[in-house]
Amino acid sequence: MEFRSPEFQPRAVHALHDANLQKALGKARGGFVEKRAQCAAELPEFEALRDTAAEIKNHVLANLDHYLEKYEAAVTAAGGHVHWAKDAEEARAIILGICKKANAKRITKGKSMVSEEMSLNEALIGEGYEVVETDLGEYIIQLADEPPSHIIAPAVHKTKEQVADLFAAAHNKPRITDRAALVAEAREVLREKYFDAEVGITGGNFLVAETGSSVIVTNEGNGDLTQTLARVHIVTSGIERVIPTLDDLSVFLRVLARSATGQETETYTTLSTGPRREGDVDGPEEYHVVLLDNGRSKMLGTRFQDMLRCIRCGACMNHCPVYGSIGGHAYGWVYPGPMGSVLTPLIKGMDGTYDLPNACTLNGRCQSVCPVRIPLPDLLREIRHKQFREERTPKRQKQxxxxxxxxxxxxxxxxxxxxxxxxxxxxxxxxxxxxxxxxxxxxxxxxxxxxxxxxxxxxxxxxxxxxxx
Ligand code: SF4
Structure with a gap:
């Protein structure tokens, strides 16, 4: 994904004057916030679960090498392959190699922010593969030739009318605006794509060390079709997504959906462990996991280690007044909102990312809803200190x-x-x-x-x- 964070200010101004964007953001904002509050209030142990989730993550991060090795051993024992990528370039090369070996022509993809981090679509399309995004939001922005603007709702910035225009042009069908009919049309178009895909690429919300399973949670079931019907399944994930056991998984599943979309649980939670075994009715012949570092291991042992607890629920951006006013594209890279304003400077470097932590009002709403209790305002302040120490603060501000x-x-x-x-x-x-x-x-x-x-x-x-x- 193109890096456009240096243009934060003009992009933010543009967003504030974009009537369609403001309409779409207004609708999304209320829904996510109210539903999360209701869900949290209905579960008496919700706050205790947040503490437990943070503790599990802290334990894993203090022993990350141990759990990653354990995970790799379990994946290998189940007949899968783990590939280690130190950066986006290595990850792209590994995935291109797997696709080439599979003699692939069409590749289906479930939503994966790590694959955005790798600029994977651009690389695959550049090599001549047909890439089909199967998550509805990702499919919409693929048609619009735009990057995602939210980590769980990639097309949250689009109005129903804009989606209708995109579908009418791409599907060569009469323009419809009924929400359910639009979903049905996308389903019909996408359904046939799964059957001809040689490779299916998904993300991994969690990687379970004790079983070697990758876990995805979706509301559409597209991830299941992507990973079950293709001959080769590739999981893309960051190294920090490993957790010790299935019992731990149950803790994260209980806080993830509530924090993300305000649901008690997502519609589909799918665990994949290795390729198809003898007697299995379906599943891929090959199962690969590409684990991306891309600056994560450098955060270990620093003040920024807390950021590695992130489970990518999107609650911080749903509650952020700045994100709620300008949307995700203004941030100029994969991760927008509060978590992105911490992660982008840490992954992409301090050059060109000055405005991100400084756009924050430090109101603290992000921290108050983060399911793994990441102290986002403190981390944003810490990045500002780093900018000051590195003499990046503008002269006028310093004076x-x-x-x-x-x-x-x-x-x-x-x-x-x-x-x-x-x-x-x-x-x-x-x-x-x-x-x-x-x-x-x-x-x-x-x-x-x-x-x-x-x-x-x-x-x-x-x-x-x-x-x-
Ligand atoms: S920082 Fe916390 S609230 Fe934001 S996406 Fe990550 S886990 Fe969710």
Whole structure:
């Protein structure tokens, strides 16, 4: 997937003025948030499950080499193959090699963000393979020739009308706008693709070390058809997705669907263990797992290790006011929203990713809903510190911080400047209650008004409330 994070600011501005995007985001935002809240409230042990999920992940990360080796041994014992890829280039080469050996022409794919990380579709299409995305959202954006804008709902930015236009053009059928009819049409078109595919590629939500199983959860069943009907099944996954046991899996399954879509469980949860065995009625002849590192092992033992607990549920972006306003494409790479603003600089590097952690308001909603309790605001702050240490902070911002520090170290001066500022702003508002434009920072008021202060500073009000004054 093309790396466009350096264009974050113009892309965010464009998103704010895109009427279709705003309509689509508005609908999605409420649905996910309300359903998650309801689901969480209905399960008394939900908070305890979040703690357990975080503990299991911490244990795995502290012993990652052990569990990965155990997983590899179990996959091999079941007749499968594990391939290790240190970066996207190695992963692409491994997968292209498997497809070539399989003499493939058509490849079906289930949703896999790791394959986006590898720019796998571009590589496969470049080598002449027909690649068919089978997840409905992924299929829609494949027709639109766009990258995903959300990790669990890749086409969340599209309205029903836009999907109708895409289907009418691609399927050469009359344009329909009924939601159920659109789904049925996609199903009809995709169904026949599965039967002719030589290779099926899926992601892996979890990899179970004790059994060597890869686990996918979907609502459409497309992943099952992708991995069962093709002759060769390739699983793409990050190295951090391994978990110890099937008992542990049950913990993650109970928090994943609730956090992601607000469902008690996804419609399909499928475990695949090796290729088809004698007596099996279906299943692939070959089973491969490509494990991608791509900077993950460098996070181990650092302040950013917590990020490796992520189970890609998307709850942080569903609850993020910034993501909710600009959608996923503005972030310019595979992972948008709060988790992406941490992961993208760590995987792609600090060049060109400056704006991502700085777009955050540090309101903390992401952390409050993360099923594995990742302290996302702390990690975002940590990246800002790193940017500052590496002297990436813009000169103007640094000068402003120096000025603030100078005043903050001199309380009398600080309070005097504050009171003066508050009086000036109150005077400028002329009793209207809000300022439409700030002369020294027009960008801030470009899209919203600044409530005018009453004429007293926050500290004055606080002290008055406590009876100190
Ligand atoms: S950071 Fe947490 S909330 Fe966000 S996708 Fe990962 S697991 Fe889900």
């Amino acid at each position: 402003a911080l120096k000025l603030w520090r100078y005043a903050a170290e001199r309380p009398a001066l600080y309070h005097f400047a504050e009171r003066l500022g508050v009086r000036i702003l109150a005077g400028m508002a002329k009793g209207k209650g809000a300022l439409r434009r700030l002369p020294f920072d027009p960008g801030w008021t470009g899209a919203r008004d600044l409530p005018a202060p009453e004429g007293r500073t926050f500290i004055d009000q606080w002290q008055a409330q406590r009876g100190d004054k």
